Amino acid sequence: MAGQRSATIKDVAAAAGVGIATVSRVFSGGSVSAATRERVRAAARELDYRPSALGRGLKLRRSGGIGLIVPDVTDPFRAELVAGVLSCARSLGEHVIVDAAHGDPAREAEIVERLAEQRVDGIIAVPAGTEADWRGAARVCSSVVFADRVLPGLPEIPAVLADDPGRV
Structure with a gap:
């Protein structure tokens, strides 16, 4: 759909009912309970969210x-x-x-x-x-x-x- 913005990490956090740091931990392989991980992944699928390689690169300096x-x-x-x-x-x-x-x-x-x-x-x-x-x-x-x-x-x-x- 033209003109529709991509989902952000904030959108996923709101949809999953968790904080941004939790979403970040899910996608970076950090420590998160299985139930929370699945809730975040389900919200990401629903929103068609894709982690930003650019954003990750800026944070990691790689x-x-x-x-x-x-x-x-x-x-x-x-x-x-x-x-x-x-x-x-x-x-x-x-x-x-x-x-x-x-x-x-x-x-x-x-x-x-x-x-x-x-x-x-x-x-x-x-x-x-x-x-x-x-x-x-x-x-x-x-x-x-x-x-x-x-x-x-x-x-x-x-x-x-x-x-x-x-x-x-």
């Missing part, structure tokens, strides 16, 4: 998201890298935002900026840019890991390298 920057998603090696990161992230309950810089440091900087605005918890990148480009990025996002490339002037940024001596 987005649950990881940025992945690769040169090209169609290259077989990079596609395998993307698949591995997605699989690992999924197993940890994280989501991944994937983008391709196509070897363009300016495009890469735009991607890093956008990921920082989205408050991702970390960035995994096959860097196209220089050490100077990434020095600023490391200040924007505290968790950066390089994949398949090392920038010697940035020893504080860890790198994961392919263990394939035949791959150049």
